[in-house]
Amino acid sequence: MKLHFTDGLNFVSKLTPLRMLNAAQVVGSYIWSRVSGKARHWGQPLSISFEPTTSCNLRCPECPSGLRSFTRPTGMLDDTLFKHTIDQLHQRLLYLIFYFQGEPYLHKNFLHLVQYAASKGIYTATSTNAHYLTDEVARQTVESGLDRLIVSIDGTTQETYAAYRVGGKLEKVLEGTRNVVKWKKKLKAKTPHIMFQFLVVKPNEHQLNDVKALAAELGVDEVVFKTAQIYDYENGSPLIPTIDYYSRYSNNGNGTYSVKNKLLNHCWKMWHSCVITWDGLVVPCCFDKDAEYRMGDLKAAPFSSVWRGKSYQRFRQSLLRSRSEVEMCRNCTEGTRVWA
DSSP: OOOOHHHHHHHHHTOOHHHHHHHHHHHHHHHHHHHHSSOOOOSOOSEEEEOSBSOOSOOOTTOHHHHTOOSSOOOBOOHHHHHHHHHHHTTTOOEEEEOSSSOGGGSTTHHHHHHHHHHTTOEEEEEEOOTTOOHHHHHHHHHHTOOEEEEEOOOSSHHHHHHHSTTOOHHHHHHHHHHHHHHHHHTTOOOOEEEEEEEEOGGGGGGHHHHHHHHHHHTOSEEEEEEOOOTTOTTOOTTSOSSGGGOSEEEOSSSOEEESSOOOSOOTHHHHEEEEOTTSEEESOTTOTTOOSOOEETTTSOHHHHHTSHHHHHHHHHHHHOGGGSGGGGGOOSOOEEEO
16 A cells, blocks of 8 residues: 555645744755765754653563563653653654654553644654553544554464564454544544554565455555564574565575665764653664663753754764764664555
8 A cells, every 4th residue: 555645635734834944954954964974953853753661561572672671761751751842842843753662552641642742733653562452542542633553463363463472462453453443433533544564574474465455354544564673683583584575684695694775874864853762861763772872861951952962963973974883773774664
């Protein structure tokens, strides 16, 4: 499926003159920085990821939340911290995703936070394993103003699904999806745009057509196939797909693997987006799962001083110089979604 027309119109409707000006400033500063080799930034982020929690009910094998392997603490986003940050950013911010690590619906006030951001005219999205989408929560989700609901579904049978989503129940995912679809119809709502996100790994790669058929049957708007990040990929992994198109890694033919993408000395993400952890740390991108590259702390400083601060400036400059200097960039594979 291609980008849904209604969802595209909804996204465009969030544009304002100030947000368009900001987009021009962000693009302009990115191009200038690449051409000149000197990091500059004239705008604010177009998008941010805000982490509601690091807690999760599942045990997925390539996820720090699932493995319980964080060195940073587990906790819940403070409502006041969130609202204070959104108040600083909302005039220029276009896109907000409520996700980094963990399961967002474990945060007791999650949908209130969504509603707050939606009231500011920001396009809002979240990613969920859908185990908590009861009938009542599904209704509240539709009423919250959430624009996009990404449902992780990595198999069309319980056996295949649980091979990666360890501890999960496929029927809960399907039930939650049905609930949201039902309430969208009952409330005559255009949102949220419901997406099935299918993480392609070797155990489920035979079910690509099955998940598209399942989505159509349930009334899901869109299917996206996502390639899997493997942490110890060099010597192979039982999760690396045999279908090369859906793998981030190239088989070198001698039992070893390498990242397909070239490590180019620039990164668009460093100019247009960032990630904020549940406890207010600003980190460069979603590859920094353990918040090792901390650009600042929003409990101690306003966002603008972090975004334009010396730490961020040095980090952007280091990427222009050599991304190989940054450990997390070495397993970076931009462009990891494949639209069905």
